Amino acid sequence: MIVVLTGGTGGAKLVQGLALILPPAELTIVVNTGDDLVWWGLHVSPDLDTITYGLSGRLSIERGWGVDGDSFHCREAMGSLGSPVWFQLGDRDLATHLVRTQLMTAGRTLSQATEHITRGLGIGSRVLPMTDSTVETRVMTPQGELSFQEYFVRDRFRPEVSGVRFAGAEQARPAPGVIEAIECAAAVVLAPSNPVTSIGPILAVPGIREALLRTRAPAVAVSPLVGNAAVSGPTGNLMRSQGLPVSLEGIIRCYDDFLDLLLVDSRDALNAAGNELFNVPLHASNIVMKSESEKVELARQTLLAAHAITPRDRTTLKRHEA
Amino acid sequence: MIVVLTGGTGGAKLVQGLALILPPAELTIVVNTGDDLVWWGLHVSPDLDTITYGLSGRLSIERGWGVDGDSFHCREAMGSLGSPVWFQLGDRDLATHLVRTQLMTAGRTLSQATEHITRGLGIGSRVLPMTDSTVETRVMTPQGELSFQEYFVRDRFRPEVSGVRFAGAEQARPAPGVIEAIECAAAVVLAPSNPVTSIGPILAVPGIREALLRTRAPAVAVSPLVGNAAVSGPTGNLMRSQGLPVSLEGIIRCYDDFLDLLLVDSRDALNAAGNELFNVPLHASNIVMKSESEKVELARQTLLAAHAITPRDRTTLKRHEA
Numbered sequence: 001m002i003v004v005l006t007g008g009t010g011g012a013k014l015v016q017g018l019a020l021i022l023p024p025a026e027l028t029i030v031v032n033t034g035d036d037l038v039w040w041g042l043h044v045s046p047d048l049d050t051i052t053y054g055l056s057g058r059l060s061i062e063r064g065w066g067v068d069g070d071s072f073h074c075r076e077a078m079g080s081l082g083s084p085v086w087f088q089l090g091d092r093d094l095a096t097h098l099v100r101t102q103l104m105t106a107g108r109t110l111s112q113a114t115e116h117i118t119r120g121l122g123i124g125s126r127v128l129p130m131t132d133s134t135v136e137t138r139v140m141t142p143q144g145e146l147s148f149q150e151y152f153v154r155d156r157f158r159p160e161v162s163g164v165r166f167a168g169a170e171q172a173r174p175a176p177g178v179i180e181a182i183e184c185a186a187a188v189v190l191a192p193s194n195p196v197t198s199i200g201p202i203l204a205v206p207g208i209r210e211a212l213l214r215t216r217a218p219a220v221a222v223s224p225l226v227g228n229a230a231v232s233g234p235t236g237n238l239m240r241s242q243g244l245p246v247s248l249e250g251i252i253r254c255y256d257d258f259l260d261l262l263l264v265d266s267r268d269a270l271n272a273a274g275n276e277l278f279n280v281p282l283h284a285s286n287i288v289m290k291s292e293s294e295k296v297e298l299a300r301q302t303l304l305a306a307h308a309i310t311p312r313d314r315t316t317l318k319r320h321e322a
Numbered sequence: 323m324i325v326v327l328t329g330g331t332g333g334a335k336l337v338q339g340l341a342l343i344l345p346p347a348e349l350t351i352v353v354n355t356g357d358d359l360v361w362w363g364l365h366v367s368p369d370l371d372t373i374t375y376g377l378s379g380r381l382s383i384e385r386g387w388g389v390d391g392d393s394f395h396c397r398e399a400m401g402s403l404g405s406p407v408w409f410q411l412g413d414r415d416l417a418t419h420l421v422r423t424q425l426m427t428a429g430r431t432l433s434q435a436t437e438h439i440t441r442g443l444g445i446g447s448r449v450l451p452m453t454d455s456t457v458e459t460r461v462m463t464p465q466g467e468l469s470f471q472e473y474f475v476r477d478r479f480r481p482e483v484s485g486v487r488f489a490g491a492e493q494a495r496p497a498p499g500v501i502e503a504i505e506c507a508a509a510v511v512l513a514p515s516n517p518v519t520s521i522g523p524i525l526a527v528p529g530i531r532e533a534l535l536r537t538r539a540p541a542v543a544v545s546p547l548v549g550n551a552a553v554s555g556p557t558g559n560l561m562r563s564q565g566l567p568v569s570l571e572g573i574i575r576c577y578d579d580f581l582d583l584l585l586v587d588s589r590d591a592l593n594a595a596g597n598e599l600f601n602v603p604l605h606a607s608n609i610v611m612k613s614e615s616e617k618v619e620l621a622r623q624t625l626l627a628a629h630a631i632t633p634r635d636r637t638t639l640k641r642h643e644a
Contacts (some may be wrong), residue, residue: 035369040420040421040424041423041424041427042421060500067399070350070395071393071413072391073392073413073414074413074416074420075434076414077389077413077414077415077416077417077418078417078421080442080443081438081439081442081443083421083439090395091393091395091399091413091416092395092396093398094396094398094399094401094413094416095397096403098362098364098396098400098405099362099403101363102362104365116404117403119404120402120403120404120500121402125366161335197429229434247455248329
């Protein structure tokens with residue numbers, strides 16, 4: 001069993017690649033829910049949806065979110081009624097949120113709602129929210145604390161970021177199956193997602209980091225950076241807000257207590273002295289996924305690297321504190 | 323002030339006609355909510371929406387419900403996720419239900435939500451739900467008790483009907499403004515809606531019938547029948563279930579304790595002996611509204627008839643009990 005920890009966009013591409021080469025039952029995806037929001041009265045889980053639409057072939061490649069070819073007639077009508085429309089939900093996409101909200105209003109958990117939705121869309125792999133508790137990624141900016149979507153979508157990640165916190169994380173519990181999946185995994189893959197606000201919330205759920213320290217599975221991460229800049233989005237600013245350098249060093253610092261290998265872009269590997277950094281071996285590859293074949297190739301490289309590596313002895317590893 | 327009591331389809335046409343000849347502020351519409359349902363987790367008020375879309379020029383004339391030219395992409399996606407889709411909500415239409423549900427979840431009443439929606443759609447007339455309480459029209463059939471929409475939409479009004487009840491009506495209170503509107507009206511118009519399940523629930527809300535008995539305004543009804551058959555829908559079967567003849571006599575029996583005049587189709591007027599029936603004066607007109615000009619003409623006829631008539635002394639009137 002391959003277990004992937006992931007956020008949205010970048011992670012979804014690697015997950016798509018993995019799904020194309022693994023039997024569905026061999027893949028479990030643990031997804032960030034720190035970006036979740038209530039929008040138009042509906043429970044929206046952007047990262048879960050991006051993964052789910054990616055796995056079911058519905059994801060809009062153009063947008064990187066939502067359903068391919070979707071219309072936005074409801075959104076337009078919401079605007080006419082004076083409702084905010086900066087967060088966009090397509091008409092087909094709406095069905096997912098309606099079903100999720102209905103199930104959760106009736107007392108089902110986010111995990112159960114996710115299972116219902118993924119089954120409905122014919123997805124054979126397990127998609128697990130990191131938690132069924134409410135964990136909210138909050139971004140500190142000069143204009144005050146913002147929800148992640150206010151920062152990311154409404155304000156287009158323009159505000160300066162002085163800090164990030166995961167409200168509710170301390171009381172949160174991993175969703176059913178998450179710990180077991182990590183413990184029994186053949187390999188754990190950290191997708192090329194933002195380490196601060198995509199993978200960060202997952203690691204902030206008590207028990208998940210501990211399971212990564214405990215598991216015998218190798219843990220490999222795919223860098224979300226190429227040439228010390230994020231492939232997309234506000235990763236750089238968010239890393240800086242944590243006192244992390246926007247570089248492979250910064251990525252390794254986020255994971256160095258359990259990471260066995262980092263897949264990096266070939267260009268960056270050349271810059272790194274030798275083929276390891278802070279005792280973490282590096283594996284060079286093309287990590288920019290623009291086509292289906294690049295997704296598959298990176299997925300293949302990731303699995304090969306994971307199978308080739310012997311997990312380090314974690315009892316001797318110490319985490320860099322930011 | 324003209325006050326109209328109405329259900330959906332037929333009533334919406336007369337309301338459209340009245341809105342075309344009256345200043346918006348001179349028109350108050352009291353709408354049946356016995357057909358309301360929770361669908362896909364949303365509070366849907368079919369008759370309120372038909373009236374609202376009719377007044378804002380959005381109503382689909384083809385369908386008689388929903389928004390003109392609407393798409394049904396969300397519905398299709400709901401079907402893919404295994405949700406029932408026999409009750410159809412269009413993508414633009416969904417915005418109305420999302421906004422209503424959000425407001426009501428936040429503690430606002432149906433009246434307040436309706437005011438928000440009608441204002442958003444630029445409607446100048448007052449649209450009032452009959453009540454902010456929950457009143458459910460239940461239809462007794464051989465297969466058990468059905469909600470109105472199960473009977474009407476899902477089962478296409480094919481089941482035999484042995485009875486109708488308005489669950490919750492006894493505890494219901496008229497929505498704010500309903501009683502005052504009737505008391506202060508220049509005329510009360512009963513739209514050509516089904517007397518059993520469209521006007522019936524309104525009259526079942528304690529206090530509304532009493533206000534109709536008390537008001538000095540003339541009460542005129544437009545018959546929903548032509549030639550002893552309903553212009554549309556299951557009116558005939560529902561009247562029979564109440565022991566009412568499907569005829570002008572049956573219509574009059576529903577309202578005879580407060581009705582001052584009945585507008586009937588010219589063909590039916592000829593069949594009635596004299597120009598009154600059970601002491602209720604008849605006014606012959608074309609009551610089938612297929613075009614905008616026919617809506618306006620019937621609205622004009624209705625207002626003229628109402629202004630010409632002197633309300634009968636209601637203390638001497640006795641209601642026919644079915």
